[in-house]
Amino acid sequence: MRIACITILLTVLVCIATSFVEKKQAPATTSLAFVVPEGWPQPVYDFSQNPLTKEGFELGRKLFYDGRLSVDGNFPCSSCHQQFAAFATYDHNLSHGVNNSLTTRNAPGLFNLAWQKEFMHDGGINHLDLQPLAPITATNEMGETLNNVLAKLRADTTYRKMFKAAFGDEDINTQKMSKALSQFLLMMVSSNSKYDKVRRGEVSFNLPERLGYDLFKKKCASCHTEPLFSDYTYRNIGVDLDSFINDVGRMRITRLSADSLKFKVPSLRNVMVTAPYLHDGRFYSTYEVFNHYRSSVVKMKNTDSLVRNGIPLSNFEIGQITAFLYTLTDSSFLHDPRFGPPQDAVVPPVMHVH
Numbered sequence: 001m002r003i004a005c006i007t008i009l010l011t012v013l014v015c016i017a018t019s020f021v022e023k024k025q026a027p028a029t030t031s032l033a034f035v036v037p038e039g040w041p042q043p044v045y046d047f048s049q050n051p052l053t054k055e056g057f058e059l060g061r062k063l064f065y066d067g068r069l070s071v072d073g074n075f076p077c078s079s080c081h082q083q084f085a086a087f088a089t090y091d092h093n094l095s096h097g098v099n100n101s102l103t104t105r106n107a108p109g110l111f112n113l114a115w116q117k118e119f120m121h122d123g124g125i126n127h128l129d130l131q132p133l134a135p136i137t138a139t140n141e142m143g144e145t146l147n148n149v150l151a152k153l154r155a156d157t158t159y160r161k162m163f164k165a166a167f168g169d170e171d172i173n174t175q176k177m178s179k180a181l182s183q184f185l186l187m188m189v190s191s192n193s194k195y196d197k198v199r200r201g202e203v204s205f206n207l208p209e210r211l212g213y214d215l216f217k218k219k220c221a222s223c224h225t226e227p228l229f230s231d232y233t234y235r236n237i238g239v240d241l242d243s244f245i246n247d248v249g250r251m252r253i254t255r256l257s258a259d260s261l262k263f264k265v266p267s268l269r270n271v272m273v274t275a276p277y278l279h280d281g282r283f284y285s286t287y288e289v290f291n292h293y294r295s296s297v298v299k300m301k302n303t304d305s306l307v308r309n310g311i312p313l314s315n316f317e318i319g320q321i322t323a324f325l326y327t328l329t330d331s332s333f334l335h336d337p338r339f340g341p342p343q344d345a346v347v348p349p350v351m352h353v354h
Contacts, residue, residue, distance in 0.1 A: 060184025093281030
């Protein structure tokens with residue numbers, strides 16, 4: 001009887017000790033709330049598979065600004081996605097990569113990603129957690145291998161601590177790296193432009209902005225649907241093929257000729273700070289974009305019916321719509337310190353290759 005009691009007591013003590021060790025090895029994380037702006041649809045990202053935490057967000061932030069994710073240390077994610085340009089590539093038509101290479105596209109802005117099912121101009125990536133793997137391993141972007149990236153992270157004491165804080169242990173793998181980057185990217189919600197403040201009843205449009213908004217709803221909103229200002233469909237808008245880049249768009253993914261030169265409709269939020277425009281940055285001003293729609297649409301077999309015959313636009317109308325587009329700039333997002341480089345980040349200078 002005494003032996004049985006001792007056995008039970010030892011078992012209880014072991015269970016208590018095991019529970020204590022487990023709690024010690026899995027430190028508590030601080031949850032981050034994801035707030036859906038009023039009047040917006042529900043996000044499509046499944047947060048249950050990657051709960052947002054302060055620790056995961058900060059890890060993703062550090063990774064986003066770390067040049068070591070590229071082969072030469074000079075091309076972090078932030079080299080092509082610059083905060084002042086709504087995390088797009090500003091000024092250059094094509095984004096730059098390692099070894100003085102050019103990509104074949106203009107990097108799009110990074111915001112409101114929780115509402116997107118597919119990524120890249122052609123929708124070639126179908127989950128946000130997978131998106132970073134493409135530029136990291138592309139030879140004309142970051143040019144690195146996942147094994148090399150993980151080896152660099154594992155050799156860094158700070159990263160080991162941060163992965164443990166975010167995920168419960170120091171094991172560093174591709175899935176955890178991708179999920180941490182997603183947590184950082186998901187928090188990039190741009191919803192505080194003048195347009196948003198008007199919707200909330202805080203301010204009012206001036207006359208040109210109001211006229212421009214009315215014209216926008218008549219001539220642009222079929223594709224650039226509020227409040228995200230994109231319906232995230234793929235459309236051929238009548239721009240001819242660049243024979244040097246030879247980018248056929250969505251057809252590269254689906255292999256369907258009907259998808260030739262179809263690209264994802266971009267969001268027009270922050271559009272006035274993200275020049276140049278289109279998938280290949282061929283237009284350096286919004287005026288060039290408007291001029292394309294009113295007089296330069298190329299009629300192909302699959303040119304979208306909404307623009308096939310052009311969009312009638314006078315110079316006055318272009319001016320008013322442009323005034324409205326300025327109201328989509330979210331200055332608080334562009335300067336939000338949460339999304340800037342962490343204090344210990346060594347950010348390589350932006351490469352200017354012409």
